[in-house]
Amino acid sequence: MNLDYRSVPYRILENATRIVGFLIIGAFSGGSRSVTSLAGLLLVGMVLVGIWEAAEVQAYEYRIDADTFDIYSGVVSRREREIPFDRIQNVDIAQNVVQRALGIAEVRLETAGGGGDSEARLQYVSRQEANRLQELISKRKQGDVSERDPGARNDILFELDRRELGILGVTSANVRLLGLLGGLFVIASPVAADQISPRLSILLLLGPAFAVAGLILLWIASGVQAVLRYYGFRLYRHDEELRYKRGLLQQYDGTIPLSKIQTLMIRENLLARSVGYGSLAIETAGYAPGQSDSVESAVPIAKRERVLELARTIEDIGDPEFERAPKRARTRYVARYTIIVGLLTAIAGGVHLFTDAVPLWFLTAGLWILVPPAAHLKWKNIGYTADENYIITQSGFWTRRTTIVPYYRVQTVSTAQSVFQRRRDLGTLVVDTATSGGFWGGDAVALDIDIEEAEELREQTHDRFQRSLEQRRLRLLRGERERVEPRRATSETEPDRRASPAE
Amino acid sequence: MTDGGDGVSGDGPDRLSEDRGERTAPQSPTPRVDSTGSESQGTQRPADHSTPDSSTDRLSNSNAAPESPLAEPTRGRLAREQARATGLERGPISEYTTERRSLDSAVQIQWASRAVILAAVLGAILTGALAGLDAPVQFGLVGIGVLVALSVVWVVMSYRIWCYQIRDDSLYLERGVVTHVRTIVPYVRIQHVDTSRSALERALGLSTLVVYTAGSRGADVSVPGLKPDEARDLQQRLKELAIEADGDDAL
Incomplete structure (x- = not known):
């Protein structure tokens, strides 16, 4: 099949x-050129590009094999x-205004380890064809060739209402960035202005005003x-996949296969x-669709209870209670921040x-009250909890991240x-x-716990990982024998998954 | 650079022949450098591998089965699961496991030369900056001296700390002076294994083993400072163990 002619x-x-x-450069270098010759150039350029693009579209062909x-x-x-169909992680459809x-719509296929770029980008096919491909690939991936009634099993898990959208808008600002920017404006701008020219010291008063304005704009x-x-935003379950739709101007329509979920x-x-x-991110090994540098957010915002409930429909985590780090970890942070304040004071003193220029440099030491x-x-x-099936870690004050890792998804364990x-004695x-999620990654990190506990947890996590692997293998073997019988509703590839509300 | 096999430089003719022997009989692991890091007798050892000599070979297990323990794929998965559950596989698998081993001592030269170059560059920058500020240049020279001394201490400590072990079901690594890291890499998760040799490593007769997993820190797992034949042997073992572990890749 070919791409859409449109x-x-x-x-x-x-x-x-x-x-x-290109034309602007041409116009500048060419000196005195008439408007007609420019228009001519434009026309020639357009025709050349048109021929090239038409040839590319013509040459692009895709086929669905067994x-x-x-x-x-x-x-x-x-x-x-x-x-291979079973290697495809996500199938996403993107459509701008x-x-x-x-x-027309763009279809992207993601596989694991694709790096920065998608494994395949169909630029572009008709909207109907995009939907058909998404449907077809999700079916093939499940090894199910028979035609099933499409859409009959759509089960809405989450829908973002106006109130939540409003809260999302208000709370989505990057608090840390805001704080940093505010601090810089308030502290740095008057000092800098004073340095450059005393006349600019009027900025001493304007600095905070700028800061506030900048913050509000941001x-x-x-x-x-x-x-x-x-x-x-809408998240729903469709057979063995989660699907979501979102976006006002740029619309996304993505799939997350349940069997590919990592953390x-x-x-x-x-x-x-x-x-x-809070928000819930579902991470797979494919790269994040639609957001090149951040993980796919499955539920952008919801009440904490609702987020947990949704997480529970995917992984049976129960009601996690976190073990907090020992008190001496807190002492460690006091020491760490004291060193930072000391360094800042030393820098100010040095300057x-x-x-x-900084006669009151020693006031920097006053930051210590923070x-x-x-x-x-x-x-x-900071906290962690580990049970028979999951290890869950938590950290972060500005943005608290709670990472849920089923043992089955562990790659390596370190202390x-x-x-x-x-x-x-902390570790x-x-x-x-194997998640691809950006800078923070999907790694579960239990910060500053007792070193002996950490070492024990390392071995325990590894053992539980091996056990989960064996259980899964045995179930797969059993599942293979059961396959002759009518297909059961539970996923064969993920026996650990709880029966979903869809069934 | 990957495992070059017999083409890798630094191998004498006897090594080559032994190497071929290894390839035809990959079932029996060859004895390696002992845990103190001194040279093994590998080069003088007779090329007969079918009967591991347990008196000189403390690493390999003497109760080697006559048939390959890794001729497993012929058996069913279920049978293997049962064997694993009952612990019957322990014996054969332990043939592949090792004690804790440290790196070859020559790796210290490799690290030290790298560290000294870095110290010299940093020191030169410092000296240049001091000269630019009309400050006494001697400080810069002292700086270089301190950096070099620190890096030598770092190199020795790093060498002492580094160790690796091939366990039943995982590769275990310990490393790091400032931050001490202990890592477990399950065989099931190994995607592929490389050996690589930089120019400096070739000059020193060393090799690095790089183990890849699908994890986001995957390429982090590398074991430097191995003798080339040891690296190749490890690569072979890990390869077989990874095949044996037989995981669907869970991606």
């Missing part, structure tokens, strides 16, 4: 900016790619962005937490020594102990998983 004009449009840029999704592409250098008007911008992104992460930033809300509460807050938000931790447990 993708040619869209792809030309996509390249229009490049052509215009076990693989095949793509043949390329005008000059041909490329053939076969993607222009594409919606044209009735807050509004991130709120609007979040609202646009998650407008009309769950509950994130509650300071603002959301203070009103009892004063050389420039005479140290005990900061250490306490950091300590208070780490820095020199500072060694003094207090950190790191449970690595």
Whole structure:
């Protein structure tokens, strides 16, 4: 099958900016050129791009084989790619406003380890074809060739209402960034202004005003962005997949196969937490669709109880109670922050020594009053819990992250102990998983727990991992024998999953 | 750079022949460097591998079964599960496991030369900065000295701390001076295993083993400072153990 012919004009449009840029350079270098010759150039450029894009679209062909999704592409250098259905992690459909008007959509197929780019991008097919592909791939992935009544088993798990959308908008600002920016404006701008020119010291008064204005702008911008992104968010279960739809201008329609879920992460930033809300991220090994640098957020915002409940429909975590880090961890944070304050004071003093600009440099030491509460807050938000099936860790004050890892998904287990931790017999447990989630990753990290406990947990996690593996294998064997019988409702690949509300 | 097999430089003719012997009889692991890091007698050892000599070979198990313990795939998975559950597989698998081993002592030269170069560069920058500030340049020289001394201490400590062990079901690593890290890599999770040799490593007769998992910190798992044949032997063992562990990759 080929791409939709309507993708040619869209792809030309996509390249229009490049052509215009090219023309501007041409106009400047060419000196005195008449408008007609410029228009002529534009026309030639458009025609060339049009021919190229038409050839590319013409050359792009995809085929659905028994076990693989095949793509043949390329005008000059041909490329053939076969993607096995059971390796496909996510199938996402993206549509922006222009594409919606044209009735076309982009389909992205994600596999594990794809790195930064999608395994396959169909630019573009018709909306109906996109839906058909999504449906077809999810069926093939389950090894089910028979046609089933589509849409009959859609079971809505979560729908974002207006109130929640509003809360999302208000709380989505990055608190830490806001704090940093505010601090910089309030502290740095008057000092800098004073340095550059005494006349600018009027900024001493304006600095805080700028800071407030900047904060509000940033807050509004991130709120609007979040609202646009998650407008009309809906999460539903469709056979062995979770699906979601979201977006106002750019619409996304994504799939998350239940059997591919690696970890769950509950994130509650300071603002959301203070009103009892949080978000749930479902992480797979594919890369995050639609958000190149952050994990896919399955539920952007909901009451904490609701988030937990949703997490429980995916992983049977019960009601986790966290073990807090020992008190000496808090002492450690006091020491750490004291060192930081000391360094800041030393830097300020050093600057004063050389420039005479900071006569009140020793006031920096006054920052120390923030140290005990900061250490306490950091300590208070750290915790972990481990039962027979899951290890769950928690950390972070600005954004508290609760990571839920089923033992079956463990890749490697480590304990780490820095020199500072060694003094207090503390250690950190790191449970690595195959998630692709950005900078913070999906790793479960139990910070600053007793070192002996950490070592014990490491061996225990590994043992439980091996046990879960064996159980899964035995169940798979049994499942293979059962396959001859009518297909059961439970997932064969994930025997650990609880029966879902859909069944 | 991956396992070059027989083409890797630094191997004498006798090593090559022994290597081939290993390949044809991969079932019996060869004795390796002992845990103190001194050279093994591997090169002088007769090329007969079918009967491991337990008197000189403390690492391999003497109760080796005549047939390969890893001829498993012929048996059913269920049978293997049962065998594992009853502990019957312990014997054969332990043939592949090792004691805790430290790295080859030559790795200290490798690390030290790297650290000294780094110290020299940093010291030069410091000296240049001091010269630019009209401060006494001697401080810079002292700085270089301190950095070099620190890095030597770091190298020795790092070497003492580093150790690895092939366990029943996982690779175990211990490393790190400032942050001491102990890692378990289950065989099931191993995606592939590389051996690589940089120019410096080739000059010192060393090799690095790199173990890849699908985890986000996957490429972190590497064992430096191995003799090339030891690295290749480990690679072979891990490969077989990973195949034996037989995990669906869970992705």
